[in-house]
Amino acid sequence: MIKEAENHLPASLVVLLIESRPSQLSQLPYLQNTTQVLESVSDLGRTLPFVAPVFMLFKIMVDIERRAQEVDVKCCDLVERVTFMLGHLTALKNIEITEATRTVIERMKVILIDVTALIEAYRRQRPVARRLSLNNREKFSICADKVNRCCNDLMMCLQIQQSGELDVITRSAPNDPDDDAAILFLADNGSIENVKHHPELVEDFAKQRHMSMDNKVMEQLNGNINDAIAQNQAHIEQILQDNVGAAIVGGMKALAVEMNQAELEQKFICIQCSKEYRNSQNGPKSCSFHKAPYDGGSKSYGCCRYKNPCQFNYHRSHHHSDYPYGDFFAYAWGIMIYTDTHKTWTEVKDTNLETRNKSYAAIGEMLRWASHGNRISEPTLFVQIGTIYYSDPYFFDTFTNKGLESMGKVISLTDQTQIFRTSEDSNEFAMAEWILSGGSITGARLTVKVATSEAPFIQVCPFDPSTCSKAGDVLCISKGGFQSYTPESEYKLPENTRIGPEITDKPVRPVRKDFKPVRLMNFRCEEDYFEGELSVFNNHAAGSLNSITISAVTASFRLVGDEEYQPVTNLDLKSLTRLPKTIAPKESWNFRFSACVPRSKEDIEMDVRWWNCAFIARHRPLRLKLTLEEIAGEECSLVSEYVFNPYPFKGKEEDDIAYLSFDDPERFERYAIRVKKGSDNAVLKVAHHDIDVTRLQKIVYNAIKTEETEIDMEIGRVGKDDDLWEWRAWALVDLSCRRIYAIKILLQEGKTIKKKRFASLGYVAVPSYGDIIEKTRPIQYAKESVTLPELQTYDVCEYAIDDDFDEFAPETPKPVVQTPAPAPAGVSESATGGQSFDLPGELTERLASIDQNLAGIAATTERLASIDQSLARIAATFELSVPQATRFMMSQRKF
Numbered sequence: 001m002i003k004e005a006e007n008h009l010p011a012s013l014v015v016l017l018i019e020s021r022p023s024q025l026s027q028l029p030y031l032q033n034t035t036q037v038l039e040s041v042s043d044l045g046r047t048l049p050f051v052a053p054v055f056m057l058f059k060i061m062v063d064i065e066r067r068a069q070e071v072d073v074k075c076c077d078l079v080e081r082v083t084f085m086l087g088h089l090t091a092l093k094n095i096e097i098t099e100a101t102r103t104v105i106e107r108m109k110v111i112l113i114d115v116t117a118l119i120e121a122y123r124r125q126r127p128v129a130r131r132l133s134l135n136n137r138e139k140f141s142i143c144a145d146k147v148n149r150c151c152n153d154l155m156m157c158l159q160i161q162q163s164g165e166l167d168v169i170t171r172s173a174p175n176d177p178d179d180d181a182a183i184l185f186l187a188d189n190g191s192i193e194n195v196k197h198h199p200e201l202v203e204d205f206a207k208q209r210h211m212s213m214d215n216k217v218m219e220q221l222n223g224n225i226n227d228a229i230a231q232n233q234a235h236i237e238q239i240l241q242d243n244v245g246a247a248i249v250g251g252m253k254a255l256a257v258e259m260n261q262a263e264l265e266q267k268f269i270c271i272q273c274s275k276e277y278r279n280s281q282n283g284p285k286s287c288s289f290h291k292a293p294y295d296g297g298s299k300s301y302g303c304c305r306y307k308n309p310c311q312f313n314y315h316r317s318h319h320h321s322d323y324p325y326g327d328f329f330a331y332a333w334g335i336m337i338y339t340d341t342h343k344t345w346t347e348v349k350d351t352n353l354e355t356r357n358k359s360y361a362a363i364g365e366m367l368r369w370a371s372h373g374n375r376i377s378e379p380t381l382f383v384q385i386g387t388i389y390y391s392d393p394y395f396f397d398t399f400t401n402k403g404l405e406s407m408g409k410v411i412s413l414t415d416q417t418q419i420f421r422t423s424e425d426s427n428e429f430a431m432a433e434w435i436l437s438g439g440s441i442t443g444a445r446l447t448v449k450v451a452t453s454e455a456p457f458i459q460v461c462p463f464d465p466s467t468c469s470k471a472g473d474v475l476c477i478s479k480g481g482f483q484s485y486t487p488e489s490e491y492k493l494p495e496n497t498r499i500g501p502e503i504t505d506k507p508v509r510p511v512r513k514d515f516k517p518v519r520l521m522n523f524r525c526e527e528d529y530f531e532g533e534l535s536v537f538n539n540h541a542a543g544s545l546n547s548i549t550i551s552a553v554t555a556s557f558r559l560v561g562d563e564e565y566q567p568v569t570n571l572d573l574k575s576l577t578r579l580p581k582t583i584a585p586k587e588s589w590n591f592r593f594s595a596c597v598p599r600s601k602e603d604i605e606m607d608v609r610w611w612n613c614a615f616i617a618r619h620r621p622l623r624l625k626l627t628l629e630e631i632a633g634e635e636c637s638l639v640s641e642y643v644f645n646p647y648p649f650k651g652k653e654e655d656d657i658a659y660l661s662f663d664d665p666e667r668f669e670r671y672a673i674r675v676k677k678g679s680d681n682a683v684l685k686v687a688h689h690d691i692d693v694t695r696l697q698k699i700v701y702n703a704i705k706t707e708e709t710e711i712d713m714e715i716g717r718v719g720k721d722d723d724l725w726e727w728r729a730w731a732l733v734d735l736s737c738r739r740i741y742a743i744k745i746l747l748q749e750g751k752t753i754k755k756k757r758f759a760s761l762g763y764v765a766v767p768s769y770g771d772i773i774e775k776t777r778p779i780q781y782a783k784e785s786v787t788l789p790e791l792q793t794y795d796v797c798e799y800a801i802d803d804d805f806d807e808f809a810p811e812t813p814k815p816v817v818q819t820p821a822p823a824p825a826g827v828s829e830s831a832t833g834g835q836s837f838d839l840p841g842e843l844t845e846r847l848a849s850i851d852q853n854l855a856g857i858a859a860t861t862e863r864l865a866s867i868d869q870s871l872a873r874i875a876a877t878f879e880l881s882v883p884q885a886t887r888f889m890m891s892q893r894k895f
């Protein structure tokens, strides 16, 4: 409706009609009540032009109150009386207007000028001056009297007989505790005349009543409020003359008709509830909404756990920061999180180093309403104060050049330059204010303060209100935050210490060529599993009757250095084939197997689970012997070898600022911490912890308070009972330069390890960070108490890495063909998995060496034959079969 009317109204009237920015006070009941009355009177002003000045005066008064920073019972009382009086004006619609009525309204106008001028002058006074100027009270009661009498007259004219609610005007002037305190104080200190000349007395009073004190207070106490009131009256009358006269002469009636029609037709869409509404049907409970936006994650609103809206208010057609409503956040965040929507001219921020609360204010130019949208054609700027979040005090709004122009006029009348302030606490708040020059807004002053910073950040940003563009450099008036000094000399840090041997990620030696490794597949903590594939090939001529029948396969193992083979706990032949298995000449039999090797008691106690590496073989290679028994009782065995091949250790990387580690050789583990450059705003990254400037400043801030200079950074891994290792980090604070110069990191064995033998302690220099004052100061090292823990010595164990126990045939006749030597002959090099062997080629290649070895076997078996008849038979058979190439092929799969 206001928009429609803009073309017809004189500029200054528009100023008054446009909703000025209310403070938090606008939510107080006495002001909410004024809104309704204001609306009804504005209706009336359209049909009855002589009421228009009353409406305008009332509007100015309400604006002043809305912009006020604190509730004042005297103002509140007076506004309530006026509101009550004007509430009766609606009756004018239904009765004939007499001359008497016009006279009352005319007198009402004069009274309202007085009331408005008084409230305005009073509001401009500093709270201290307001209280100590005792005659203020009298002025208010005079005005109240006038309103009361006028109200009575009005009710008489309108023939209203109302008795119930009359207490608004019949009640006595309210008591204000601050006023009462002022009376007592002045009585004790010899009247206002004495106090006027003694600022220290005034300051005492201000302190008592928790009010702020500045030079203006004394000036105001010594000045005369009557002058200010008179000035205001003249000013207000001028506005009325300029606007109302013209409006009435120019046909307020016609305008009113137009407005009424617009009102009838125009529908609005509410930005709080998205519903359509008409102004005429809009009431204080018309709109329902949630305070917080809908959260898809938790499937609820942040404000409450109900589906039904938790807030009620008027429908609104434009986004506002008067109170939170869910849809506001999508709107504001949709602008502020993108970079192409706006251009920030300046922002000020500070962080409370104790609570981490942030204080923030920013101003800049609007470019788009949504990311990738069209450019905004009307020059527009934005102001943000505080964090835009439903549970925090915040302000976010945009202003067009026209809006700024109108607002400039209102502000030059009301003197309320403050846009918003997050808190009345003078220790911690964010605030923005307009700066006026010659009646128009030409800049903004942004102030943020946190309790842990001595000074606030204050910046002044000048702009051109007609183009909404920055006009000149941003001026820094005050600098808050936490500052450190430039160190006079370099810090010297102790060398890093590492206790314990270093393990290597290389195998102790290559796998012996004549043995092949078997790979570990899976495991439990009590055992290691090895898996492999074996091919048995019968090389008798095709068509001959020399088939071979295998009746059993067994396995045993030993670690290099141990002489005896031990049985495996389990051998599992994975092929579906059942034994016995007959292999025809020139045919082969392959099968996969897995052998389960038991760990030693000590190893079991360590409770280690490894993937794809055999824990048992971490120090010494393991030999696995598979023995195949022919149906007639002959045996042939094959030894294969597993050499532990550790996963490579990453070691120090190129972008590591520091790499600290220690090894546990018994578990074959390396424990390490890397320190890198931090990402984004972080100064350093210790393991996965980004250490930002605020975190460092917070530590220094506390260190200054406690004088403790070695501070646990509360990162790392500590305290879990099943941890094999732990690490912690301490910040070392230089109290002289007010900064952290190094981070000390201790790595040690965890609680699980009873006998502690290994650890590492290192220092990482912290690069300069934050706001540094150029002035140098001598450095001061931290008082350190954290050192390496007491450790027991570790005796380095020398392990055998090879032996030759498998090199010769045993002297004992017992196992008939202990065939370590022939075995390698059959070993296939195939290592690609799946395809286990490629017989013919492979075979011929190796035949020469096999034959050589076989000579030795023949000799052995001959000897055996003489001992035992049956054995002789086996030996003979074997002797026969082997040269003619019953080969045992073994290949391994690579896992």
Ligand SMILES: [Zn+2]
Binding pocket: 289, 290, 291, 292, 301, 303, 304, 305, 306, 308, 309, 310, 311
């Ligand atoms: Zn809710």
Ligand SMILES: [Zn+2]
Binding pocket: 270, 271, 272, 273, 274, 275, 286, 287, 288, 314, 315, 316
């Ligand atoms: Zn609504």
